[in-house]
Amino acid sequence: MKRRDFIKNASFLTAGTMFTPLFLQQTLGKNTDPFEGKRVVIIQFSGGNDGLNTIVPYLDDLYHKARPTLSFKESEVFKLDNDLGINGNMKGIAELYDKGYVSVINNVGYPNPNRSHFRSMDIWHTASDSNEYIQTGWLGRYLDSYCKSVDAVIEYDNTLSLALKGANMKGVAVDQPYTFYNSLKVDQFDKLAKGAASKETLDENNKGYLYKTLAEASQSAEYIYEKSRIYKSDVHFPNSYLGKSLKSISELIKSGIHTKVFYATIGGFDTHVNQKNSQNRLLRDYSDSVAAFVKELEKSGNFDDTIIMTFSEFGRRVAQNASQGTDHGAANNVFLIGKNLKSKGIVNENPDLSNLHQGDLIYSVDFRSIYADLLDNWLNVSSSEILSKKINTLRLV
Template identity: 50%
Template sequence: MKRRDFIKRSSLASGALLVPSFLQAFDKIGMSIFQGKRLVVIQLTGGNDGLNTVVPFQNDIYYKNRRGIALPPREIIKLNDEVGLHAGLKELKELYDQGYLSVINNVGYPNPDRSHFRSSDIWHTASSSSEYLQTGWFGRYLDNHAERPYQGIEIDDTMSLIMKGEKINGIATKNAKVLYETSRNPYFNELSRHQQDAHLSEHNLGYLYKTFNEAKSSARYIYETSKTFTTKVTYPQNAFGKQLKTVSEFINSGLDTSVYYVSLGGFDTHANQLGQQGRLLKIYAEGIKTFVEDLKANGTLNDTLIFTFSEFGRRLKQNAAGGTDHGAANNIFIIGNKLKKQGIFNAMPDLSDLDANGDIKFNIDFRDLYATMLEKWLQVDSERVLLGNFRPLNIL
């Protein structure tokens, strides 16, 4: 049975008469296969050490400041005569060779904050370091350019600030079936019964009631749509691999979702960095390579862009515990097959010119990258989402 026929015969369509009319719009949208662009944002949570990720192996300053954790040239996957990747990123090098990867260096923002929580909030809200916003940039994208909560999905059990808008919040779920079954528990049913017994008009529905019903309808739509596709690709058997597999099945089922958020934690490497970071980068690279191959095999890579960041980089100088402390500017990865400029986008950090804390200086504002993805990929007005005017880069 074709996916479209399955959906028409499922409860997604047949149950429409059992919910208020403002929810029936969910079912109508669910009938068509999404044809737009998708953005997948991945956070390497904890502050990934960019200098041991994209390595300046010909730079003496790098080696003098990292006598215990600097990566020797023989262990680096060389991208050119001066720069290479951590050995754990072998699969990422394959994407680089295929022209699917752009590395952008020295990304950050003025007056950097070195707190994990605060810096993550800054990246999630697209604020300056002196602003405290209550909405995320994905949430504001949904407010301005979406109609349903499921058009933004975080692959987690709880929702981050990035997905919170003023009018619409995205959906957080690791498992569409679990989300759907949870939405059918007696508490939700009691809310619906109360509304019917009280004979409330749609205009008198309270915000809380409407939010519950939007979540319930979104859960049903996500489950009914995504179960029509099961990937044939074998993903790594770890939490990150499972998250990417879920995103793949959401995308390849035709789910009407434009923005996804995924995270991989553990990058706060104050001690014994070499083993911990190497293990995490290998998890990242293997998962991403599998994800890209899955999208490519199903014809959805053309319309999918993957953006990977960390809330800050690490300090140039290693500490006494064989690790690195919180830093500032960092490198980011953009992956897709519609890149205008593949490879190393800009110059590596100038390690002879650090800030007062001994950290890498930024020369690309992260919000310029957000503007790039909004304007050139999702093709929307970035100013309303970012609450400011930022300069898109010539990447896409």
């Protein structure tokens, strides 16, 4: 069996459906080192969130002119700094902002932006230039260079994003810790276990790759499952996918898990049609979920060492379309949420609606400078090694 065929055919390698033979499970040790340092929680707005209706230039006449039915009035936003307001459905984030826990970075993007969901997300995931094609993610390279085990980087999903895939190590995708762990115990794996030990089935290189992959899967599944049983939060979280994901992450953090980076996604932001209601619902879910998450982190004494970053693959066009929505754009806003931010509030200039490129906002902050800031100044590793070039940081954290 060739290595690429093994990867293609073995569905058990997907987190949440990984199966490991009993003899490997019994020989694996547990990582019992206590957590040290700081952690990052990344939330992805999948689909291209409309930043202008998230952080709203409610006093800008050009905004209202471009969006006669989609724009928000002054009475529909929570007022921030610099004549900007936050979407009125984001009460939880507005309250965190008032406490000094939120940084809003406007006009974030990259040169020669791509409006394809898949390509733009690849660029954000790999921290590449728009004309580069890289097979590893920025968090995967962090995992390769600085982490001892694959569960140092965990994504709450049933598939693993490119951002978390390194050359030698890949993060762990976990939808439900119990399901992930329990899937290792099914009888289906007996045949594979016998085949893996047979020289007729696998050559030595493939055997080593198989054993390594299965060992990492087994150890991570057991470790995450055991940690998930230690603590249950009594804070109320929304009964949504994001709410459940952040609740589980908060419980793992309280348990002392050694994971450095958590990754979660909320989808549905591709709002070409009837945008207002759907985006408002999603932003309310995001805001309520993050507010509950911060409440739990404060309660458990873990907020000081946690930064939350929220991004989307691109923003939307400034002008609304004929379907009461907005089409794919370019520059957007990024949120950082934490107790000890160096820069708080609106940290740079407002979006300039008088100077557009083909109907899009023009970026002034390279998204990789935010990555570099998190790597250099929060996780205390070398961003130049991970990002493959020297990137100036914003010194936000």
